[in-house]
Amino acid sequence: MKITALTLxxxxxxxxxxxIDTDEGLVGWGEPILESRPETSVAAVKExxxxxxxxxxxxxxxxxxxxxxxxxxxxxxxxxSAISGIEQALWDIRGKALGLPVYExxxxxxxxxxxxxAWIGGDHPTNVxxxxxxxxxxxxxxxxxxxxxxxxxxxxxxxxxxxxxxxAAVRExxxxxxxIGLDFHGRVHKSMAKTLVKELEPYRPMFxxxxxxxEHLDFLPELSRHTSIPLATGERLYGRWGYKxxxxxxxxxxxxxDLSHVGGIWEARKVAAxxxxxxxxxAPHCPLGPLALASSMQLDACTPNFVIQEMSLKMQYNIGxxxxxxxxxxxxxAINDGYLNLPTLPGLGIEIDEDAVIEADxxxxxxxxxxxxxxxxxxxxx
Ligand SMILES: [Mg+2]
Numbered sequence: 001m002k003i004t005a006l007t008l009x010x011x012x013x014x015x016x017x018x019x020i021d022t023d024e025g026l027v028g029w030g031e032p033i034l035e036s037r038p039e040t041s042v043a044a045v046k047e048x049x050x051x052x053x054x055x056x057x058x059x060x061x062x063x064x065x066x067x068x069x070x071x072x073x074x075x076x077x078x079x080x081s082a083i084s085g086i087e088q089a090l091w092d093i094r095g096k097a098l099g100l101p102v103y104e105x106x107x108x109x110x111x112x113x114x115x116x117x118a119w120i121g122g123d124h125p126t127n128v129x130x131x132x133x134x135x136x137x138x139x140x141x142x143x144x145x146x147x148x149x150x151x152x153x154x155x156x157x158x159x160x161x162x163x164x165x166x167x168a169a170v171r172e173x174x175x176x177x178x179x180i181g182l183d184f185h186g187r188v189h190k191s192m193a194k195t196l197v198k199e200l201e202p203y204r205p206m207f208x209x210x211x212x213x214x215e216h217l218d219f220l221p222e223l224s225r226h227t228s229i230p231l232a233t234g235e236r237l238y239g240r241w242g243y244k245x246x247x248x249x250x251x252x253x254x255x256x257x258d259l260s261h262v263g264g265i266w267e268a269r270k271v272a273a274x275x276x277x278x279x280x281x282x283a284p285h286c287p288l289g290p291l292a293l294a295s296s297m298q299l300d301a302c303t304p305n306f307v308i309q310e311m312s313l314k315m316q317y318n319i320g321x322x323x324x325x326x327x328x329x330x331x332x333x334a335i336n337d338g339y340l341n342l343p344t345l346p347g348l349g350i351e352i353d354e355d356a357v358i359e360a361d362x363x364x365x366x367x368x369x370x371x372x373x374x375x376x377x378x379x380x381x382x
Contacts, residue, residue, distance in 0.1 A: 001026070001097065003057050006049045008032075008042050011360045012321035014367035015289035016041050017352070020089040022057060028092035029352050031260050031291035032085020034077050036369035044082035052086065057093045060266060068239070068263070080238040080263050087264025088295045088348065095347035102348060103301035106269055113339040114300045116309040117142035117181060119287075122316035123370060123382070124149050125166055132170050136178070141338030142206065142308060144181035145170070147196065150372045150380035153189045160192070164199050171203045179206035179308070181232075186213040187381045190223070197227035206308075207232040207254055207283070213381070220251040230254050235285035239263045243271045247278050254307060258285040260292040265299055272303045281307035287315060290327045294348040301342050309340065317367065326356045 005021040016033040034041050048067055055063060067083045068074050095102045103109055118140050120131035125146040135143050148163050170180055182205045188196060193211050200208075207230040212219055214236045224231055230253035237243050238261060246252055255275045257268045272282045282305050284296040293311055300306045313323045313333065324330040328351040332343055343349025370382035 001057055001093075003052050003055050006045065006052060008045060009357045009361040010038060010042075010364045011289065011326060011357055012363065012365055012367075013318050014038070014365050015321075016045075016085070017289070017291060017326070017357055018045060018085045018089055019352075019354070020052075020057065020086070020093065022093060026093050026096050028057065028089035028094075028096070028347065029291050029350075030085035030088030030090075030092065030264075030295070031289050032082045033260055033288060033292075034081040035288070036367070037078065038365055040078055041081055041085075044078050045086065048082060048086065057090050058097065060087065060090045060094065063087075063090060064263070064266070075238050075242060077236070077238060077261060081261050084260045084262065084264045084267075085291075087266065088259070088291060091265050091295070091298070092347035099346050101301070101343055101346060102265060102295075102298040103342075106266070106298070106302045109301045109342055110304050111301065111306070111342075113336075113341055114297055114309055115142065115307070115338060116140070116311050116335060116340050117144050117179065118311055118313050119144055119315040120170070121145040128166055129169050129173050132173050132178075136174065138313075139335040139337060141177075142179035142181070143170075143174070144183055144209070144310065146187075147182040147184050147200065147208070148187055150374065150382065151188045151192055152374060154191050160195055160199055163196060164203075167200055167203045167205065176204070180204075181206045181209060183209040184211045185381070186210045186236075188212070190216065190219050193223055194226045197223060197229065201227050201229055205229055209233065209256065210235070217246055217251055230281075232256050232283060234258075235261070237262070239267060240270050240274060243274065247271075247274045247280065250278055252280060254281045254283050256283050256285040256310075258288075258292070259295040259299065260286075260288050265295050268299050269303060272299070272305060276305040281305050283307045284309055286310045287312045287317065290323055290333070290350055291348065291352075293323065293333065294343065294350045297340060297343055298348060311340075321360065326353050326360065327351065328353050
């Protein structure tokens with residue numbers, strides 16, 4: 001089998017879909033997107049296209065090695081997101097060629113269903129109580145929200161009080177058995193994080209996500225001395241080498257590879273195995289579209305130290321397009337009592353509605369990132 005064509009689609013709200021055609025009529029889909037850099041993501045894939053045309057799509061590791069190592073410069077969000085989407089599409093083709101879901105090729109299922117969570121509140125964590133009720137009605141048993149708004153390097157204690165009151169209110173509504181993930185989003189600096197992790201702890205959050213920016217991983221051990229709540233991070237780390245220090249230095253409890261940024265399904269599986277050897281769990285990051293989620297679900301099915309899956313159903317960014325809008329078998333993302341079913345179709349397990357994708361591409365995407373400022377006009381982490 002040979003790769004014959006790559007086609008890229010811009011799809012609302014903020015996704016890029018890649019279709020890879022082959023000379024045997026099988027097609028594979030992937031999601032090579034770095035949020036807020038859609039055109040850069042497209043250009044990165046286009047630059048890899050001449051190398052891919054004519055290649056045997058079953059040689060996934062060899063193609064990965066060439067894309068990663070073959071151009072001297074390597075890693076980083078742009079190149080790894082492009083590689084990720086291509087890699088996902090290659091697995092989709094491989095699974096379809098063999099008539100198997102990808103997880104059946106990667107060791108088989110190690111669980112019967114996949115625990116998942118959805119977002120409550122937005123970039124600014126408002127309406128969290130109402131959203132939490134809605135998520136329970138939809139069938140979720142775990143949720144996540146931003147812990148804070150923009151946070152001063154050393155702010156006043158009202159920022160701490162707001163975060164604590166918000167979590168307390170959600171805990172009151174959902175009861176003691178619902179998991180509440182708290183995303184610090186890299187907004188909080190070390191000096192405030194130490195107080196926050198302690199004061200939020202009585203409300204038993206499921207984990208603290210990105211309690212510090214990825215630039216400050218070396219401070220995580222100090223932070224973990226202030227709390228017993230699991231610390232999570234990893235959405236802004238790329239490839240097994242990007243994760244090496246985090247894992248081998250034992251800096252975290254839960255890694256969060258994003259399957260559209262880390263290098264794809266097989267790369268994430270390798271990172272997960274590294275983490276397993278250091279007693280860390282895996283909670284794939286996925287605020288993205290259906291192909292990123294479908295890829296994540298393949299990993300979740302076959303990874304022993306998997307903990308919980310993020311999904312973007314009706315999340316704050318999904319304006320103009322939602323998770324199942326471009327998927328024919330929409331039931332694949334149905335939530336039952338907190339769980340997704342294991343996908344059963346060959347490949348990634350979803351059937352893309354290409355007509356809907358082509359229609360969406362005519363409009364393109366306009367999503368743009370946040371650009372936050374502190375009260376004094378200086379740049380804030382968003
Ligand atoms: Mg996050």
